[in-house]
Amino acid sequence: MAKPRVGFIGVGTMGSRMSRCLLRAGFSLTVHDRNARKAAELKEAGAQIAVSPREVAAASDVVISMLPDTPDVEQVVRGADGLREGLRRGMTYVDMSTISPTASKALAAELHGLGIEMLDAPVTGQPVNAADGTLGIMVGGKREVFERCREIFQAMGKRIIHVGPNGAGHTMKLINNLIGATVLQVICEGLALAVKAGLDPQQVSEVTSAGGAKTGMMESRGPTIFARSFENVGFALRLMDKDLRLVAELARDLQVPLPIASVAREMYRSAMTAGYGNLDVAALVKVVEAMAHVEIRSKA
């Protein structure tokens, strides 16, 4: 069976790396970004460049988007020269952004009415995982559509898992980020207490890594905090803040109280107010440090 022609909309930090994985895997690829310069960078890697989402759709069998937030995805689908104008009956649209599950379900229903299948397939992992094709991918939508797209996902990810109907992928991603975001706040509190008690935060990292207090957040953000390298952005704080807004909406709709995740969200809001949105998510620690009048630096 011939490989499907793939379209990719949104080639930022993650999307550009994912696009290169698809090219390496031998997919014919057409890309678009509202920032034309970003799209152009992929030309020498072998991608065709399209001037609009509509044009991407016209040149592809499966179209992927990787965008910051819900309105961006809605604009790409419904806007002028959008996907809706280019997608044809029988095509598949895969949104790999992290957006509102409710909005995504509405888009899927709308496209289904036009004979177009949609999957939501957000990812976990850092830019380095996007680069080497080892992202986690959680997919919502019909299982048979998921199976048809498996080869595409395998070019970009390692842990690829079908989690339910349309919207389930985004829901899973939001729960993943609820946990990650709140765990980061816990770590900041623990480190602030440790430093004020005279302990070496690096030793806290070492000790906790051994047992039940082990966290991926300490592994990935401990070094960022100790080195104060918040400008080295793996995941922008503003994107986590956005995800926590989506979590809050979901929790309200489903009537699930979130005693500590909701307080953690307020800490991210405080970080946004302080202007840390474009720093790495680890900059959350600055809010905790300000509250406790302490700075978390390694003794080494």
Next chain:
Amino acid sequence: MAKPRVGFIGVGTMGSRMSRCLLRAGFSLTVHDRNARKAAELKEAGAQIAVSPREVAAASDVVISMLPDTPDVEQVVRGADGLREGLRRGMTYVDMSTISPTASKALAAELHGLGIEMLDAPVTGQPVNAADGTLGIMVGGKREVFERCREIFQAMGKRIIHVGPNGAGHTMKLINNLIGATVLQVICEGLALAVKAGLDPQQVSEVTSAGGAKTGMMESRGPTIFARSFENVGFALRLMDKDLRLVAELARDLQVPLPIASVAREMYRSAMTAGYGNLDVAALVKVVEAMAHVEIRSKA
């Protein structure tokens, strides 16, 4: 150099396993427990049995205690027929319980006045780690005293780390448990939201294990929650509740606000009120489930 004779006070779930490790490593061991039956169980493994802490001290060069809470340790040291009556100048006392750093420092100062060195050396890990000698051990006290006891620690643990002066071991352990306890609450909130959204909690565990939302708590307590096996006690909820009380005292003394750890503590308090103290710490989930009117069970 001849191996020091070791005394062990408190041979409960953890202490009995740690004692057996010391016997296996060839240490001559004298044990005591206020529950005489527990001490007797170690006789056939080769330990001598003593009727009091004083008698343990009389038969040993280094005395270890592994007890539930601060008052238990204070009673063992200062009570009638206590360690203070049996310890001799030049001996070392190693408290491996998790207790108040402040109380521990006071004990260390008191014993130091009698020519006896003290270490606080609490542990991380499950009963299985106590059984196979792979505990994490974080040690507070003089470095040269730590070095003298290294051989003893190596019989019980794998990651052995000197973290500072007297009290620093307990402080480190409390910070470890602050993180672990609060992370467990985050996980419960995430799972409650996931189940109400129609996702399989087992898949949440799978997805989060791949990236930044990875936690040791999901690894160790996810299975307990999914199987509802709260009677299988790895770490009793009441002990975590006790540790969070000690964390709150420390944070108050050091003036460190704990926005989410303090809310998590209230959840453990609620679990204690509900009578879950003797269940595994994973029973915290029942409080979250009651708040959200949902039960977290695997779909499989």
